Amino acid sequence: MKRGKNYVDSKKLIDKTKTYEGAEAIELALQTAKSKFDETIELHVKLGIDPRHADQQVRGVVVLPNGTGKTLRVLAICKGAKADEATAAGADFVGGDEMVQKIQQENWFDYDVIVTTPDMMGVVGRLGKVLGPKGLMPNPKSGTVTMDLTRAIHDIKAGKVEYRVDKQAICHVPFGKASFGVEKLTENYNTLMEALLKAKPAAAKGVYFRSIYIASTMGPGIKVIYRV
DSSP states (O other): OOOOHHHHHTTSSSSOOOOOOOHHHHHHHHHHHSSOOOOOOEEEEESSTTSSSGGGOOEEEEEEETSSOOOOOOEEEEHHHHHHHHHTTTTTTOOOOOOOHHHHHHHOOOOOOOEGGGGGGHHHGGGHHHHGGGGGOOOOOGGGSSSSSHHHHHHHHHHHEEEEEETTTTEEEEEEEEEHHHHHHHHHHHHHHHHHHOOTTTTTSOSEEEEEEEEEETSOOEOOOOOO
């Protein structure tokens, strides 16, 4: 694959024979963020689990202390008093059956996260084939199916991120923007790694963190060591 000049120059900054401390890797990642836009800083962790087994799934949410740098648009699908609660909590769009119909009929996706109450899941569940592939389907494990809509919406707006292992046992999670600087990104990184460690399945054997890489959106991966 032919790489651009910025990428090639960035690779020269990284010693491929070295495994970096978290803050050191973040500082390097910021040096590789050469684009004109505010690049996202991403974490990629290979876990020592077998995601084919239900007892070795790793999935959860964590609120980053310094947010993600992205303002998420929240759609709350709910009725009655819960709709009033969602509006007061700062949801960008609020409604019940009419929102489900809008998604079905208009292919409407002008939002980033959907929250709903358990009583609405029978209706929202019909959207599984539409929302599932886009990662928008509400789920109790991610805190988006709940009676406490105020907390759910506040957490999302404050910088909640979801981590979820893929078929290759890798978690890919953004944890801030290059403009945050080393200190804030390091705080976010440490919070995220602690959450991943706490989520370690009891059935997981051997080394849990097989490999850890940090990278900017357009930059090369930087290998990291995590000390428990």
